[in-house]
Amino acid sequence: MKEIVVLSGKGGTGKTSLTASFAVLGGAELVVADCDVDAADMHLLLEPDFADREDFHSGELAVIDPSKCSDCGQCAAVCRYDAVEVIGGRHVIDELGCEGCGYCARVCPDDAIENIEQHVGQWYRSAIRTGSTMIHARLKIGADNSGKLVAKVKRMAREAAAAQGKDWVLVDGSPGVGCPVVSSLSGASLVVLVTEPTVSGLHDLRRVYKLVKMFGIAAGCIINKADLNAKVSRELREFLENEEIPILTEIPYDERFTSAITQGRTIVEWDPDLARLLGDCWKKITELAGDHQI
Amino acid sequence: MKLIFTTTGTDWDSKMDPRFGRTQFFFVYDEESDKIQTYDNTAIENEAHGAGPKTAQKLSEFDAQVLITGNGPGGNAAAVLQTTGTEIYVGAGEMTVREAYEAYRSGALKKFGGV
Amino acid sequence: MKVAIASGKGGTGKTTLSTNLARFMAESEPVVLVDLDVEEPNSGLFVAGELFHDEPKYKMIPVWESETCSLCGNCQEVCNFNAILKMGDRIMIFPELCHGCYACSELCPTASLPMQQKPMGELKHLRSGALDFVESRLMISEEQAVPLIHQTLRYVDESFSPEVVKILDSPPGTSCPVIEATRGADLVILVTEPTPFGLHDLKLAVDTVRRLGKEFVVVLNRYGIGDDQVEQYCAAEGIHLAARIPNQRRIAETYAAGKLLYREIPEVAEATDAIASLIHAHAAGGS
Structure with a gap:
């Protein structure tokens, strides 16, 4: 099974719009996994039906049973996150502060603290308008994306692909350089980097590519808003050349992207010129990812 | 020689699991006795963080000399495997266990560079 | 006075607004700009100054x-x-x-x-005229932004008096880092753009700041592109739309070159001025 992961260090480079475009180009032949859970926007373009849903738990949370608690304060004394509050003389856990380390429960002399699995959100298996399946998730406020959630979303996508006899999974990767990105990369056949020639775009691309390189995964790059700045554009090209990262396509700064999104459509369904450009790009991606094509 | 594979199933025709830390199964093959042993690692799903080192620790209990997997372990897991001296071969993520074993025998798999 | 600049989604212009607002206000009063997006701090690319202080930041780990x-x-x-x-x-x-x-x-x-210090990142404090700039950068192998954000805010609290305007460029999203960055703010400015993506992520951000019980306003960036759904939403929810920054290719180009916008583009200067006035009014009324 081939897994294509789309990444960009910085937000706002057009990663999600482009991933959704590739989902349309790949059509029924590929399963989509949205691992950009902090800003999961792909559903706005692909119209999932949220058919199957399941609660998702990650990490633990301490809960004090007031009927057993003698308010001795030992839990507060060992907590390094200031997550034990005293309200009206009673000890309670501040949910947003608790890291789930379990230390308080271990020292509680009354056995009044239990660690429960923290409910952090839901994940969904949906039919989407491309005739395929999308796995996506939604987190509660204050809940962190995690390697666990990304791994879950990716695994469900692979299982859905296997069950439907499909060979391709397209992943909208997580931002940043932490654990969720590592989990996004794990098992990837090809990484598609989306960047823009801005000082911050180039800066973040360098950081995220370090990780890709560490895992030894093949990569290609899409330069979006390519004509914004000639000087940064030159630096960007130099970087890509030195690292031997092929440029998959260059897309000019184009407000048609926004008009398409406003209509709930991807750019390949909106503008014939850009559809051709991205069609060629998608062909290159599938060639790079594997011997056989979609 | 004892070899260990990261797999999605429990027989020779199962697909490999390209992931190390969150692999679904270990498939352990002892060449001398021609015996197979498998271990269900799916409980690792419940770990929010640090799946890699935990899986590496479990793996060390099987005393295998060679690990065959897909992308290779991350830095932490690689550090754990280094203490046991396990040799790591990568690039078998898309194969069946049988194909991966043959690829290893013919020298077609890449040795993992280490930490 | 702490003003957090936040947004649900990345790339809406948070850093652009933070840096422009800070430089603009620093022309007439002391201002502190704090980059709390410790995983990808970018404000420093737009602010120059002399290094006043730097220090490694540590977390405690066992040995x-x-x-x-x-x-x-x-x-x-x-x-x-x-x-x-x-x-x-x-x-x-x-x-x-x-x-x-x-x-x-x-x-x-x-x-x-025994527990020992281990470096997790670096804090830098730069000074340029009336502008103090503080940023922290998490080391690439580190995964937890919250402790570094916490320590950075503590440094700011210890280094400046409470009245000074502090502009906090916050991380994107609705997870722990952004909560840590905004929970001590007196006012939150949510930056969004008039697209379905912008609206969707704005709603999540509004839920977050409401849950934290913060006063907040919205700034609409790239105004003119997309549709009027964000404006309709704000009107329906009774949310104050503090400024609209127009969409112009020239703005994108000026940003791409790493230049400050309000000096080059009058509409941006106007919007920045309006936001600065709002902060002053809030400071006078709030404290």
């Missing part, structure tokens, strides 16, 4: 003392983060997985795991 250790394995039992493992006759510690809870250290029967 193993093999001489006294009885290899009982209690540490690996009590760690909820897989950050410490017993491998044969040694104990392995994985610093970036460690949350610094002290459980393994303090519950070790032979006291063989």
Whole structure:
């Protein structure tokens, strides 16, 4: 099974719009996994039906049973996150502060603290308008994306692909350089980097590519808003050349992207010129990812 | 020689699991006795963080000399495997266990560079 | 006076607004700009100044003392983060997985795991005229932004008087880092753009600041592109739309070159001025 992961260090480079475009180009032949859970926007373009849903738990949370608690304060004394509050003389856990380390429960002399699995959100298996399946998730406020959630979303996508006899999974990767990105990369056949020639775009691309390189995964790059700045554009090209990262396509700064999104459509369904450009790009991606094509 | 594979199933025709830390199964093959042993690692799903080192620790209990997997372990897991001296071969993520074993025998798999 | 600049989604213009607003206000009063997007701090690319102070930031992790250790394995039992493992006759510690809870250290029967400082990032404090700029950068292998954000805010609290305007460029999203960055703010400015993506992420951001009980306003960036759904939403929810920054290719180009916008583009100067006035009014009324 081939897994294509789309990444960009910085937000706002057009990663999600482009991933959704590739989902349309790949059509029924590929399963989509949205691992950009902090800003999961792909559903706005692909119209999932949220058919199957399941609660998702990650990490633990301490809960004090007031009927057993003698308010001795030992839990507060060992907590390094200031997550034990005293309200009206009673000890309670501040949910947003608790890291789930379990230390308080271990020292509680009354056995009044239990660690429960923290409910952090839901994940969904949906039919989407491309005739395929999308796995996506939604987190509660204050809940962190995690390697666990990304791994879950990716695994469900692979299982859905296997069950439907499909060979391709397209992943909208997580931002940043932490654990969720590592989990996004794990098992990837090809990484598609989306960047823009801005000082911050180039800066973040360098950081995220370090990780890709560490895992030894093949990569290609899409330069979006390519004509914004000639000087940064030159630096960007130099970087890509030195690292031997092929440029998959260059897309000019184009407000048609926004008009398409406003209509709930991807750019390949909106503008014939850009559809051709991205069609060629998608062909290159599938060639790079594997011997056989979609 | 004892070899260990990261797999999605429990027989020779199962697909490999390209992931190390969150692999679904270990498939352990002892060449001398021609015996197979498998271990269900799916409980690792419940770990929010640090799946890699935990899986590496479990793996060390099987005393295998060679690990065959897909992308290779991350830095932490690689550090754990280094203490046991396990040799790591990568690039078998898309194969069946049988194909991966043959690829290893013919020298077609890449040795993992280490930490 | 702390003003957090936040947004649900990345790339809406948070850093652009923060840097422009800070430089603009610093022309007439002392201002502190704090980049709390410690995983990808970018404000510094737009602000120059002389280095006033820098310091490594540490977190506390256990170190193993093999001489006294009885290899009982209690540490690996009590760690909820897989950050410490017993491998044969040694104990392995994985610093970036460690949350610094002290459980393994303090519950070790032979006291063989004393806690020690480990660098997790670096704080820099630059000064240029009336503008102080503080940024922290998380080391690439580190995974937890919250402790560094916490320490950075503490540095700011200790270094400046409460009245000084502090502009906090916050991380994107609705997860722990953004909550840590905004929970101490007197006012939150949510930056969005008039697209379905912008609206969707704005709603999540509004839920977050409401849950934190913060006063907030919205700034609409790239105004003119897209549709009027964000404006309709704000009107329906009674949310104050503090400024509209027009969409112009020239703005994108000026940003791409790493230049300040309000000096080049009058509409941006106007919007920045309006936001500065709002902050002043809030400071006068609020405290």
